[in-house]
Amino acid sequence: MNISILFGASSYEHEISIVSAITMKKVLKKSELTFIFIDKDREFYLIESSTINSKLFSSGQYKKCKKLTLKQGGFFTNRIFGDKIVSTDITINLIHGRDGEDGKMASLMEFYNIPFISPRLEASVISYNKLYTKLFAQSIGVSVVEYQHLSKSDERLLKLSYPVIIKPVRLGSSIGVSIVKDKSELDYALDVAFEFDNDIIIEPFIDGVKEYNQAGLKSDEWELSIIEEPQKEEFLDFEKKYMDFSRDSTVISASLSKEIEVKIQNTFKKLYDPLFLGSIIRCDFFVVGDEVLLNEINPIPGSMANYLFKDFEDILDRLSKNLPKERNIVIDYQYIHSIQSAKGKSNL
Amino acid sequence: MNISILFGASSYEHEISIVSAITMKKVLKKSELTFIFIDKDREFYLIESSTINSKLFSSGQYKKCKKLTLKQGGFFTNRIFGDKIVSTDITINLIHGRDGEDGKMASLMEFYNIPFISPRLEASVISYNKLYTKLFAQSIGVSVVEYQHLSKSDERLLKLSYPVIIKPVRLGSSIGVSIVKDKSELDYALDVAFEFDNDIIIEPFIDGVKEYNQAGLKSDEWELSIIEEPQKEEFLDFEKKYMDFSRDSTVISASLSKEIEVKIQNTFKKLYDPLFLGSIIRCDFFVVGDEVLLNEINPIPGSMANYLFKDFEDILDRLSKNLPKERNIVIDYQYIHSIQSAKGKSNL
Numbered sequence: 001m002n003i004s005i006l007f008g009a010s011s012y013e014h015e016i017s018i019v020s021a022i023t024m025k026k027v028l029k030k031s032e033l034t035f036i037f038i039d040k041d042r043e044f045y046l047i048e049s050s051t052i053n054s055k056l057f058s059s060g061q062y063k064k065c066k067k068l069t070l071k072q073g074g075f076f077t078n079r080i081f082g083d084k085i086v087s088t089d090i091t092i093n094l095i096h097g098r099d100g101e102d103g104k105m106a107s108l109m110e111f112y113n114i115p116f117i118s119p120r121l122e123a124s125v126i127s128y129n130k131l132y133t134k135l136f137a138q139s140i141g142v143s144v145v146e147y148q149h150l151s152k153s154d155e156r157l158l159k160l161s162y163p164v165i166i167k168p169v170r171l172g173s174s175i176g177v178s179i180v181k182d183k184s185e186l187d188y189a190l191d192v193a194f195e196f197d198n199d200i201i202i203e204p205f206i207d208g209v210k211e212y213n214q215a216g217l218k219s220d221e222w223e224l225s226i227i228e229e230p231q232k233e234e235f236l237d238f239e240k241k242y243m244d245f246s247r248d249s250t251v252i253s254a255s256l257s258k259e260i261e262v263k264i265q266n267t268f269k270k271l272y273d274p275l276f277l278g279s280i281i282r283c284d285f286f287v288v289g290d291e292v293l294l295n296e297i298n299p300i301p302g303s304m305a306n307y308l309f310k311d312f313e314d315i316l317d318r319l320s321k322n323l324p325k326e327r328n329i330v331i332d333y334q335y336i337h338s339i340q341s342a343k344g345k346s347n348l
Numbered sequence: 349m350n351i352s353i354l355f356g357a358s359s360y361e362h363e364i365s366i367v368s369a370i371t372m373k374k375v376l377k378k379s380e381l382t383f384i385f386i387d388k389d390r391e392f393y394l395i396e397s398s399t400i401n402s403k404l405f406s407s408g409q410y411k412k413c414k415k416l417t418l419k420q421g422g423f424f425t426n427r428i429f430g431d432k433i434v435s436t437d438i439t440i441n442l443i444h445g446r447d448g449e450d451g452k453m454a455s456l457m458e459f460y461n462i463p464f465i466s467p468r469l470e471a472s473v474i475s476y477n478k479l480y481t482k483l484f485a486q487s488i489g490v491s492v493v494e495y496q497h498l499s500k501s502d503e504r505l506l507k508l509s510y511p512v513i514i515k516p517v518r519l520g521s522s523i524g525v526s527i528v529k530d531k532s533e534l535d536y537a538l539d540v541a542f543e544f545d546n547d548i549i550i551e552p553f554i555d556g557v558k559e560y561n562q563a564g565l566k567s568d569e570w571e572l573s574i575i576e577e578p579q580k581e582e583f584l585d586f587e588k589k590y591m592d593f594s595r596d597s598t599v600i601s602a603s604l605s606k607e608i609e610v611k612i613q614n615t616f617k618k619l620y621d622p623l624f625l626g627s628i629i630r631c632d633f634f635v636v637g638d639e640v641l642l643n644e645i646n647p648i649p650g651s652m653a654n655y656l657f658k659d660f661e662d663i664l665d666r667l668s669k670n671l672p673k674e675r676n677i678v679i680d681y682q683y684i685h686s687i688q689s690a691k692g693k694s695n696l
Contacts, residue, residue: 015683022696040679042420042459054688054696058681071417072390080428098677099459103469107455111390111447121451122480125473132474135483151622198622246696274499274546329446331388333406335363340402348370348402348594 001317002032004075004088006095006105008057009038012175012196013097016302018057019245020094023303025049026248030313034088036075037062038095044068044075046086070112090320093118093300096245097171101299102128115323117316119279119299126275127299130169130201136275142267143293145286148202152194158186163205166190168197179205206286211295212254214268215282215305219318224265225308229254230284245302250310263292271297277324280304280315349665350380352423352436354443354453356405357386360523360544361445364650366405367593368442371651373397374596378661382436384423385410386443392416392423394434418460438668441466441648444593445519449647450476463671465664467627467647474623475647478517478549484623490615491641493634496550500542506534511553514538516545527553554634559643560602562616563630563653567666572613573656577602578632593650598658611640619645625672628652628663 007021008014021035035047039062046066047056056062068075068086076083091114093105103124109116119127126136134144148159149169158164166189168176176196178189193200215225228251256264268283271294282301286293298305306312339348355369356362369383383395387410394414395404404410416423416434424431439462441453451472457464467475474484482492496507497517506512514537516524524544526537541548563573576599604612616631619642630649634641646653654660687696 010677010679012677014677014679015681018684019687019696040677042461054684058684058688069417069419103451103473104455104459107452107469108459111452111456113390121455122473122477125451125470126480129470131487132470132480132484135487136480139479139483329358329360329362329388331358331362333363336366336402336406339367340406348367 001030001320002034002087002089003028003316004034004036004086004091006036006038006091006093006100008040009095009099009105010040010042011095011097011099012171013095013100014040016245017094017096017100018054020096020303022052022054023246023248024092024094024306025052027303027306028313028316031316034086036068036086036091037065038099039063042099044070046075046077070108072112074112074114089115090316091116092304092316094304096300096302097175102170110326115320117279117319117323119276119281120324123275123279124299127281127297128170130167130296131199133294133297134201137271137294140270142270143291145203145206145293145295150190150200150202152198156186156190158183158202160202160204163207164202165205166193167201167203168193169199169201170197206288210287212256212264212285212287213282213305213308214264214285215280215301215308216268216272217280217315217319218269218273218277219315219322222269223309223315223318224268225282225305226251226253226310227256227261227264228252228308247303247307249307251307260287260290260292263290267292267294274324278319280319282308349378349668350382350435350437351376351664352382352384352434352439354384354386354439354441354448356388357443357447357453358388358390359443359445359447360519361443361448362388364593365442365444365448366402368444368651370400370402371594371596372440372442372654373400375651375654376661376664379664382434384416384434384439385413386447387411390447392418394423394425418456420460422460422462437463438664439464440652440664442652444648444650445523450518458674463668465627465667465671467624467629468672471623471627472647475629475645476518478515478644479547481642481645482549485619485642488618490618491639493551493554493641493643498538498548498550500546504534504538506531506550508550508552511555512550513553514541515549515551516541517547517549518545554636558635560604560612560633560635561630561653561656562612562633563628563649563656564616564620565628565663565667566621566625567663567670570617571657571663571666572616573630573653574599574601574658575604575609575612576600576656595651595655597655599655608635608638608640611638615640615642622672626667628667630656 007017033049037045037047066077075086103121106121106124126132137144163181166178176193180189213228217223282298282305284295286295355365381397385393385395414425423434451469454469454472474480485492511529514526524541528537561576565571630646630653632643634643
């Protein structure tokens with residue numbers, strides 16, 4: 001299989017997208033890989049798999065690579081006499097944060113008719129915005145962690161009891177996130193979060209809550225990953241974050257009662273189908289008593305959460321053969337023909 | 349002002365977008381207009397304002413016009429030695445339905461850094477999907493018409509009393525909409541709606557309910573249109589629909605109590621700000637007793653609801669000078685530099 005990997009872009013998570021992309025080279029050993037880098041100015045570059053490493057980007061050397069243009073059917077290298085398509089079977093959107101998770105990349109792929117793996121447009125907007133995720137989950141009967149929404153212009157009136165966790169509504173990877181233990185820490189934490197977004201969400205910080213991650217997808221059948229209990233740290237420093245986005249070896253299943261395991265799996269399926277068809281997502285759940293609460297949806301998890309699956313490459317292959325199809329719309333100008341033949345509509 | 353108008357695209361409302369675009373030529377008399385047509389295969393064509401008429405499209409003659417490519421900063425004509433930008437001050441997204449209202453066009457404009465008038469990405473997804481519109485409105489305290497959601501695979505179990513109105517979740521312009529008076533009509537109406545969408549919404553059909561349309565926007569200040577009481581017809585045939593998308597003369601204000609007028613205006617403002625900044629939308633409200641209920645948001649109303657404003661061209665000009673700005677993200681590779689200088693990360 002020839003796989004194109006899109007990464008980078010104008011996002012706070014630009015750099016960890018590079019880490020994710022480089023990790024895929026270690027994970028996808030049987031496939032032929034083509035890397036398409038989007039720089040901060042949103043120009044596309046074709047990166048040879050053999051040359052990819054982080055310095056290529058941090059040094060600006062990527063600018064010597066071939067530039068690409070997006071046109072119907074794919075990415076093209078520009079040549080004076082006839083542009084040439086970058087041939088590929090499937091394109092993976094591996095852009096974390098803005099441009100990748102917010103729906104822009106899904107829009108581009110759908111508009112230009114490029115088969116791709118990633119949440120579609122609606123799914124992107126719903127999962128990128130933590131407020132919309134809550135509304136969506138509640139509307140389909142999935143419980144969520146209690147929350148309060150605050151806009152930049154709102155009065156800073158806290159309705160929850162301390163400690164709380166403050167998150168920008170539209171970012172991932174813990175960017176702009178703070179745990180606030182009492183009132184004295186509130187203003188600074190809000191200032192930090194509002195640096196990144198005009199909307200923030202406040203949730204109770206439940207110390208020691210059981211957290212479980214479930215990744216999965218639906219190809220011709222359900223492919224659910226093992227459930228992981230992630231290591232708990234109040235803050236991830238850059239090395240830990242790097243580890244998180246460059247993981248490539250399978251982890252061990254969390255030890256869970258069969259009942260909770262099934263509850264987590266069923267909740268995942270409820271959230272995924274049909275909104276997230278075509279994508280591999282990771283849902284992070286809290287378990288309180290015997291209740292499963294959605295904490296967050298990771299629409300494009302670091303290194304695609306490959307480490308949670310047994311045979312990731314095989315799963316990718318099957319997903320790429322079972323992508324949701326866009327509805328075919330016939331445009332036959334019947335309506336305009338009718339108007340044209342109606343009286344007095346000559347000005348059309 | 350030089351205005352580019354985007355219209356057409358792969359949408360059930362492709363043809364009425366053509367009608368809307370041609371109408372803008374009559375409305376925007378002081379501006380220089382450039383028309384950019386997107387055909388059903390999603391190729392871009394530059395249409396000279398002097399040659400635009402409906403036959404150009406229904407006959408396929410538009411294919412002789414110059415093809416355009418979207419690149420950073422704008423649309424370009426392809427030339428062997430250096431592509432040339434189509435110069436413009438502002439681009440108006442006048443694509444009704446899919447591609448235009450669903451968020452794809454907003455994504456393209458944002459990604460390629462083109463100043464544009466239309467709902468942004470999130471606003472598009474929220475208003476294009478009638479279910480999400482309900483969730484959003486309720487979350488900010490705006491009352492909506494009662495509803496039931498049904499997916500194609502769901503059991504056809506009606507929870508509301510007849511008569512009801514059935515609508516595909518993602519379409520406008522009354523496409524696929526039926527009024528169902530009793531059980532005998534239900535299956536056929538559902539079949540029709542599911543022809544167009546996998547999700548439908550069922551609402552009580554309130555015969556004789558007072559309906560009011562309010563258009564508006566926020567530039568440097570609020571610009572609210574007059575409130576119209578639209579003419580009621582159970583079904584709009586093609587001539588009526590045509591009239592609706594080609595209206596270019598100001599209508600008369602509805603006669604309303606001051607109290608209800610202010611309620612409608614305030615509800616509009618609540619819905620619009622900040623989600624819909626950068627766009628001109630029309631909200632359709634029902635008034636039951638003294639309660640104002642949101643019926644629908646028209647993110648890209650026919651001919652931009654110009655007929656509801658006193659000086660539409662002036663308003664457009666002010667809006668184009670007060671567009672929401674994208675957040676600037678600095679990418680400095682600090683994180684990658686740190687990893688590179690950390691021990692044992694040489695494989696990055």
